[in-house]
Amino acid sequence: MRASLLQIAVDDAELPQDRRERVAALVRAQAGADLVVLPELWPLGAFSARLWAEGAEQLDGPTADAMAAAAKDAGVWLHAGSIVERDPDGPMYNTSLVFSPSGDLVSVYRKIHRFGFDQGEAATMTAGQELAVVPTPFGRLGLATCYDLRFPELFRALLDAGAELLAVPAGWPARRLAHWRLFAQARAVEEQCVVLACNTAGTHAGVPQAGHSMVVDPWGEVLAEAGTEETALTVDLDPSVVSRTREEFPVLKDRMLR
Numbered sequence: 189m190r191a192s193l194l195q196i197a198v199d200d201a202e203l204p205q206d207r208r209e210r211v212a213a214l215v216r217a218q219a220g221a222d223l224v225v226l227p228e229l230w231p232l233g234a235f236s237a238r239l240w241a242e243g244a245e246q247l248d249g250p251t252a253d254a255m256a257a258a259a260k261d262a263g264v265w266l267h268a269g270s271i272v273e274r275d276p277d278g279p280m281y282n283t284s285l286v287f288s289p290s291g292d293l294v295s296v297y298r299k300i301h302r303f304g305f306d307q308g309e310a311a312t313m314t315a316g317q318e319l320a321v322v323p324t325p326f327g328r329l330g331l332a333t334c335y336d337l338r339f340p341e342l343f344r345a346l347l348d349a350g351a352e353l354l355a356v357p358a359g360w361p362a363r364r365l366a367h368w369r370l371f372a373q374a375r376a377v378e379e380q381c382v383v384l385a386c387n388t389a390g391t392h393a394g395v396p397q398a399g400h401s402m403v404v405d406p407w408g409e410v411l412a413e414a415g416t417e418e419t420a421l422t423v424d425l426d427p428s429v430v431s432r433t434r435e436e437f438p439v440l441k442d443r444m445l446r
């Protein structure tokens with residue numbers, strides 16, 4: 189399979205609607221890939237909390253519409269990163285959207301672990317409660333978002349729900365780049381999954397982003413890694429590496445605690 193991680197630059201100078209059009213064109217340019225992945229909260233910015241209430245969208249809002257059309261035009265599975273979702277009943281969520289190549293919204297994941305320690309996301313958004321694992325032609329894709337990476341119990345639950353690949357859109361700051369690289373590799377090795385970790389580039393709300401999107405195989409080998417600039421990180425991988433690794437090194441069979 190060919191996976192393309194679009195490490196989008198989110199900078200304050202660009203209006204969200206302009207970024208939406210730009211990103212839709214970038215997704216269309218990935219025709220030929222099987223899966224395209226975008227970062228966390230790229231329309232507004234993962235740290236631009238002051239924009240969230242006004243820019244929040246519903247699941248049929250402008251970002252979802254634009255991404256559905258782009259997925260269909262490109263003929264790709266699209267993990268469209270996340271949006272600030274405004275539920276019609278009031279709460280806001282950090283919500284990831286996955287589209288099939290026909291442009292149908294096939295899965296929604298509301299971020300479970302909110303970042304900010306009583307500020308930002310933790311103060312303004314509601315925590316999701318449900319796991320999401322999406323069946324695709326190249327394997328079952330488990331969904332997690334950014335700060336979720338720090339909570340291994342979520343990834344073990346995704347494994348138990350059948351995940352073989354893990355998509356992790358993020359808005360991870362440059363200051364904690366070492367943690368990002370470590371966790372992406374750790375989650376791949378401990379769950380014996382392929383990790384597709386798509387981070388943000390640029391600087392928004394005064395927070396330089398780490399970039400370094402990466403694809404890691406179940407041995408912990410980094411198959412591809414971006415730098416800090418906006419880029420499309422494309423990798424060809426054989427998804428059977430997951431079943432082969434689990435057979436050759438069957439560590440998950442030795443679990444003692446459930």
Ligand SMILES: O=C(O)CCC(=O)C(=O)O
Pocket residue numbers: 234302303333334335336338359360361364367
């Ligand atoms: O855990 C971290 O260091 C970064 C998390 C984060 O920025 C987020 O979840 O938006």
